[in-house]
Amino acid sequence: MRGLFVTGTGTGVGKTVVAAVVARGLAAAGRTVAVFKPAVTGLEDGGEPDQALLRRAAGSEQSDGEIAPYRYGPPVSPHLAAELAGEEIEPARLLEAAAAAAAAGVVVCEGVGGLMVPLSPGYLVRDLAVDLGLPVAIAAAPGLGAINHTLLTLEAARAAGLDVAAVVLTPWPERPSRIEVSNRETIAALGEVEVAVLPQLDLAQPSTWPTEWRFSRG
Ligand SMILES: Nc1ncnc2c1ncn2[C@@H]1O[C@H](COP(=O)(O)OP(=O)(O)O)[C@@H](O)[C@H]1O
Ligand SMILES: [Mg+2]
16 A cells, blocks of 8 residues: 555644645645545544545545544444444455555545554554555644654654654744654654644645645655
């Protein structure tokens, strides 16, 4: 499988935005892009669901179910959302759906929460990343807390043998503060990882997003 697995230091840290920009960049370069997200939760909160933003960014014609085989209303961990719906997320079904997406093109997969979030009681997001064999990008907010959250995520990724392509700090301010600049340098040095940054984007208009935006192994 070719592509990228976008995880993050937690929830609401920019995973969808990073995955969308990567997908759009690949599509703009002429690649056929399939997007994938093992489970979407919080649909009852309204707003554009992750699978819709990812599809729009990739210029994909995949259905909701092809992008995200499991979709739930409550804004809770996927294993709990599934339990509340009276089912369990099946790793085999996820791998089949991801393989079907991969057959259509390069895959940009967005995780759920962070690496240690359970998809089912015995199967973490990290296990899925390992099973898919994709390199990983880690989305993180650039401000206070970024060093600890990012280095913990790097350790968890590498302990499982995942190949970390880059950390992406998002949204990166036009005039970064002393803390933000220092965080970027410190994460690169202590994490021995490339740290990319993504400016504030107008999410409604992918045509205005940077298409040349890549990290070196992107
Ligand atoms: N570069 C960016 N430009 C615009 N908005 C951003 C950017 N990075 C993060 N955000 C905002 O941060 C919030 C969380 O981002 P999102 O990608 O949905 O996080 P996650 O997928 O990790 O839950 C969203 O409201 C999103 O609009
Ligand atoms: Mg998301």
